[in-house]
Amino acid sequence: xxxxxxxxxxxxxxxxxxxxxxxxxxxxxxxxxxxxxxxxxxxxxxxxxxxxxxxxxxxxxxxxxxxxxxxxxxxxxxxxxxxxxxxxxxxxxxxxxxxxxxxxxxxxxxxxxxxxxxxxxxxxxxxxxxxxxxxxxxxxxxxxxxxxxxxxxxxxxxxxxxxxxxxxxxxxxxxxxxxxxxxxxxxxxxxxxxxxxxxxxx
Amino acid sequence: xxxxxxxxxxxxxxxxxxxxxxxxxxxxxxxxxxxxxxxxxxxxxxxxxxxxxxxxxxxxxxxxxxxxxxxxxxxxxxxxxxxxxxxxxxxxxxxxxxxxxxxxxxxxxxxxxxxxxxxxxxxxxxxxxxxxxxxxxxxxxxxxxxxxxxxxxxxxxxxxxxxxxxxxxxxxxxxxxxxxxxxxxxxxxxxxxxxxxxxxxxxxxxxxxxxxxxxxxxxxxxxxxxxxxxxxxxxxxxxxxxxxxxxxxxxxxxxxxxxxxxxxxxxxxxxxxxxxxxxxxx
Numbered sequence: 001x002x003x004x005x006x007x008x009x010x011x012x013x014x015x016x017x018x019x020x021x022x023x024x025x026x027x028x029x030x031x032x033x034x035x036x037x038x039x040x041x042x043x044x045x046x047x048x049x050x051x052x053x054x055x056x057x058x059x060x061x062x063x064x065x066x067x068x069x070x071x072x073x074x075x076x077x078x079x080x081x082x083x084x085x086x087x088x089x090x091x092x093x094x095x096x097x098x099x100x101x102x103x104x105x106x107x108x109x110x111x112x113x114x115x116x117x118x119x120x121x122x123x124x125x126x127x128x129x130x131x132x133x134x135x136x137x138x139x140x141x142x143x144x145x146x147x148x149x150x151x152x153x154x155x156x157x158x159x160x161x162x163x164x165x166x167x168x169x170x171x172x173x174x175x176x177x178x179x180x181x182x183x184x185x186x187x188x189x190x191x192x193x194x195x196x197x198x199x200x201x202x
Numbered sequence: 203x204x205x206x207x208x209x210x211x212x213x214x215x216x217x218x219x220x221x222x223x224x225x226x227x228x229x230x231x232x233x234x235x236x237x238x239x240x241x242x243x244x245x246x247x248x249x250x251x252x253x254x255x256x257x258x259x260x261x262x263x264x265x266x267x268x269x270x271x272x273x274x275x276x277x278x279x280x281x282x283x284x285x286x287x288x289x290x291x292x293x294x295x296x297x298x299x300x301x302x303x304x305x306x307x308x309x310x311x312x313x314x315x316x317x318x319x320x321x322x323x324x325x326x327x328x329x330x331x332x333x334x335x336x337x338x339x340x341x342x343x344x345x346x347x348x349x350x351x352x353x354x355x356x357x358x359x360x361x362x363x364x365x366x367x368x369x370x371x372x373x374x375x376x377x378x379x380x381x382x383x384x385x386x387x388x389x390x391x392x393x394x395x396x397x398x399x400x401x402x403x404x405x406x407x408x409x410x411x412x413x414x415x416x417x418x419x420x421x422x423x424x425x426x427x428x429x430x431x432x433x434x435x436x437x438x439x440x441x442x443x444x445x446x447x448x449x450x451x452x453x454x455x456x457x458x459x460x461x462x463x464x465x466x467x468x469x470x471x472x473x474x475x476x477x478x479x480x481x482x483x484x
Contacts, residue, residue, distance in 0.1 A: 038298035042462060083256040083299045115261050 003067050003096050006049070006060045013057045015044035019064065026068040037065050037078050041085060055092075062086070063093035072102035079106050088117055094126035104129050111138050120151040127153055136163045143170060143185040150184070156191065164192035203432045203445060206230040208453035209336070209368060209386065209415035210425060212259055212270065213238075213251075219418070219425045220266040226429040230269040230465060232457060233259060234307045234336050237279045239420050245288035248276070252292070256301040269465055271457065273306035273336045281320035282312070290323055297331040303460040304328070306336025307368070310347045313340065318354070325358035334364040334459050336386075339374065348374040352381045364459055366413055371395060375403060379411070384456050388417035389427040397427065397434040404435065409447045413456060 010016055022036040022043075041058030049055040055063075066075050066089075075097065079090040091110055094103040107130055110122035123138050130138070139152055140163070149155055167189045171181050181189075205228045212220070212233050223231075233255055235248075242248060255272040263270035274296050276289040296302060305328040310317050328335040337355065340347035348367065355365050362382030369388050370378055378385045387403065388394045395403075400414060418425040432445045457463050 034295060035298045038295075038300070042300055081295060083253075083301055084261060085300065087257075113258075115258065117261075 001055070001096065003064065006055065006063060006096075009049045009053065009055070010057070010060060010064070013044065013049065013061075015057060015061065018043045019061045022061075022065060023068055026065055030069055030071070030074055033065060033069060033074065033078065034081065037062055037082070037086060037089075040065060041089075058085075059089045059092060062089035063096060066090065066093050066097060072099045075099060076102065076106060079109075084115060084117065088121050091118070091121035091124065091126070095124065101129050108134065111141065114145075116145050116147050119145060120147050123152045125153045132158070132160070132162075136160075136166060139163060140166050140170060143167065143182060146182065148182075148184055149188060155188065159188060159192055161192070164189060167192075203227040203429070203442075203449065204229050205428050205432065205449045206232075206453040207415055207425070207428050208232050208366070208413045208456065209234055209388065209417050211236060211417070211419035212263060213254065214420035215418060215425060217262075217266075220263065220268060223425050223429075224266045224268055226426050227432075228268060228425075228428065230271075230453075231263065232271050232273060232303060232336075232453070234273040234304075235275055236277045236307050236338075236419070241283065242280060243283070243285050245286065245292055248286070248289045249292055252296050256296070256299050260301055267467075271301050271303045271463065273304035274302055275306050275308045275324050275336075276320055277307055278309050278311040278317045278320065278338060278340075282314055282316045284316075290320065293324070293327060294331075297327060297333060300462055300464070302333070303457040303462050304334040304336045304366075305331070306366075307338040308335060309338040309351055309367075310340045311338075313343070313347060313350060321351075321354055322358060325355065325360055328364070329358070329360050332461070334366065334456060335360060337365060337367045337383075339367060339369045341369070344369075344371070345373050345377075348377055352377060352383070355381070355383065366456055368413075368415070369394060369417070372399070372403065375407060379407060384411045384413055384452075386413040386415060388415050389431050390417070391422055391424050391427070397431040400431050401434050401438045401440075404440070404444075404448065405438070409444055409452070411452070412448055413452055414448055 025032045026036060040061045044057040044061040046056045046058050049057055049060050069075055075090060079087050103126060107122040107127060110118040119141055127135060135158060142149055167185060174181050207228055210231050210233060212231060235255060252274050260270040276286060280286045305324050308321050308324045325335055337351055339351055351367060366384035366386045367378045368386030370385050375385055387400055389397060389400055404412060414428060414431050416425050416427045428449060432449050435445050
């Protein structure tokens, strides 16, 4: 998904005139972004952008509003001043924006919460900017909170022996308490253990 | 029996309360911003509180299948502390949020000039942001406070049908009925109103523009007294439809005037696509 894909899909959305006007207002005055960003979801709706898309009109509209902001600090501020849906919209938009590493503190913020939606959203494609320690903590937190590991972008590429050790420790605690690990975590642990115990192909 | 509690401070309540409320039929709540018992000393404390009312608390409620919306305001008690005046400058940003369905609780505590000013300013914000207003009436000198409240509401230019005047009793109900504002009643274990007295009020005044809430908070209060009032109404011979009007359709109509009430079903554990959640960890 790119910003141009979102723009193209938006042609069919009934709220497009509202969005066009909002984008023009933000272009003319970046200070106008706050209220427009807050209102976008009720103006544009929560219907999927296209058949099968994970993007709703409201969230896509919010991403396009963010794309009008040249200064990353403004995006950071909109996240901090947002409700849960606005914060989720910022996290979803991060990989589409030319923001460099400036969004990394937002991932740390989301990973500190106890809201499974925010934790999951922090482990999408933009999590490539997270260092390994923070990323591993995020993955184990998913297991801990019952978030399916399918939300984690490039899980198998980044999973390493340290993550395997952390998951093994969690599995030991769970076993001691007579409680189960989620199936997807056991499967990951299994893949990591097999990968380490068999000779790697050159 | 489906119940919409139009005034309850869930921030102060436990997960056991959420569970019992859901089991009793409570499917939606509105949490007004108010005092936390311990006075706050700066606007930042309010920003964190407001963020919680539009972020964490709706998420927590959803775990139990309960829809949570908020009303935000600088409450009358803390309006008297000059260190908290900056909250009025924070409010416009928050009044644009989807989860905010009214300005409140505003009104009077001790009827001071600072309360006059905050009350009028926030009624003006309700008009500007096209939101209803939830108005607290004072516990001391209530009848005089209610009369003065209605005068300020009338002066503000907000439509009476977009204002709920809360914590009424036998002495103050008629004043508010005649004003055209909605009549709110808080059912408490000992103070305010009780279920049997609420039944008598509805016998005398009917079901129109009546809102019944538990106003449960950090004090001696009970989040199930809406349920108890519904049962008392049925026992007194009111129909299931009467009870549904008072305990569900009336609050939906009042807060629905915001255009922001979202009552689409919440499934416990369905707070992000295709997953269950928050089993409590290890």
